[in-house]
Amino acid sequence: MLVEFSLEQLAKQADMIVEAHVTAPAVQSASVRLGPTDFLLAFTDSRVHIDNKLKAPPFETGNEVLIRTLGGRTPEADVTVDSEAQLSAKEDVILFLTRNFPVDLPPNVFAVMGGFQGKFSVSGSAHSRVAARAGADQDAIGIDNLRRAIKQYLDINEFAAAP
Amino acid sequence: MGFSTDYRKWRGGVCKINLTGPGWDPAWVPSARSAMKMWNAATAKFKFMEDASSAANIHLAAYKFRSQGWIGFTQLRPSKPGSYLTGRDVLINLWYEFNPPHSTETAGDTAGPYQLETILAHEFGHLLHLNEDLSGSATMMRPVIKPGQSRKLHNDDIAGIKTLYP
Numbered sequence: 478m479l480v481e482f483s484l485e486q487l488a489k490q491a492d493m494i495v496e497a498h499v500t501a502p503a504v505q506s507a508s509v510r511l512g513p514t515d516f517l518l519a520f521t522d523s524r525v526h527i528d529n530k531l532k533a534p535p536f537e538t539g540n541e542v543l544i545r546t547l548g549g550r551t552p553e554a555d556v557t558v559d560s561e562a563q564l565s566a567k568e569d570v571i572l573f574l575t576r577n578f579p580v581d582l583p584p585n586v587f588a589v590m591g592g593f594q595g596k597f598s599v600s601g602s603a604h605s606r607v608a609a610r611a612g613a614d615q616d617a618i619g620i621d622n623l624r625r626a627i628k629q630y631l632d633i634n635e636f637a638a639a640p
Numbered sequence: 641m642g643f644s645t646d647y648r649k650w651r652g653g654v655c656k657i658n659l660t661g662p663g664w665d666p667a668w669v670p671s672a673r674s675a676m677k678m679w680n681a682a683t684a685k686f687k688f689m690e691d692a693s694s695a696a697n698i699h700l701a702a703y704k705f706r707s708q709g710w711i712g713f714t715q716l717r718p719s720k721p722g723s724y725l726t727g728r729d730v731l732i733n734l735w736y737e738f739n740p741p742h743s744t745e746t747a748g749d750t751a752g753p754y755q756l757e758t759i760l761a762h763e764f765g766h767l768l769h770l771n772e773d774l775s776g777s778a779t780m781m782r783p784v785i786k787p788g789q790s791r792k793l794h795n796d797d798i799a800g801i802k803t804l805y806p
Binding site for chain 1: 693701703705707708709711712715717719729731736745749751754759762763769771772774775776783784786787
């Protein structure tokens with residue numbers, strides 16, 4: 478189960494927000510034992526190419542990053558996490574990314590904030606691109622409107638943080 | 641839209657849960673019992689039962705890790721399609737604040753508290769092998785929770801357990 482994030486919370490708490498396309502989903506799966514509980518956690522890495530950074534982290538990332546999602550198939554684990562962000566080959570996406578993950582992430586590897594809540598699939602023609610999240614209660618939104626909303630939340634955040 | 645499941649079941653309609661796993665606060669036991677009772681009240685053909693021994697099917701555990709939103713996990717085994725379920729763990733992330741509060745751990749995220757009983761009832765739904773419900777309905781299997789939000793079983797959840805254990 479996930480805590481519920483509003484778009485404003487996603488925008489403010491994400492380390493990086495990108496428009497990107499998935500170049501190689503499920504390039505790597507691994508599993509680790511989590512802390513003292515011996516809980517076996519499986520995860521999958523997918524490669525994405527960043528087309529545009531709507532929010533950039535205060536460190537260099539380059540234009541290709543790995544996205545680590547929970548769930549995966551290894552010899553000792555076969556774990557499906559329905560509410561994780563699902564990435565498909567060649568998919569255009571807007572991703573709210575974070576460096577927080579149950580285990581430490583290597584450089585240039587990010588997780589998706591709030592699982593499925595932090596991934597918008599982008600579709601439509603060049604003049605009417607829309608972004609939508611998984612789930613029937615998440616309405617599609619014009620991509621320009623989504624960009625504006627994100628910018629507005631970030632501007633407010635920066636203003637509030639100014640001395 | 642209704643429940644979804646892969647129809648895998650617990651042999652004999654019983655899943656035994658150990659409420660004394662690593663990190664599990666004794667103050668959290670009543671919430672776990674309430675969540676078990678919620679599902680048990682839905683049908684006489686399935687029972688979550690307490691088992692303090694290491695032979696229990698499922699162990700409740702709590703562990704703190706920085707998270708991008710995950711407050712609870714359920715892990716089951718085996719993963720073979722068609723097989724009976726045998727067990728593993730339900731893990732609660734102590735990064736978040738809960739109601740009731742954990743006696744010894746301090747949360748890293750203070751946006752809560754989140755209702756432990758509802759989170760456990762959701763994870764126990766996964767023990768039944770009910771899937772996440774992304775339809776937007778107010779079911780127990782809706783995968784997200786807000787601070788303070790408390791949920792009871794929805795008709796779709798009850799239809800799910802009754803279909804698995806008619």
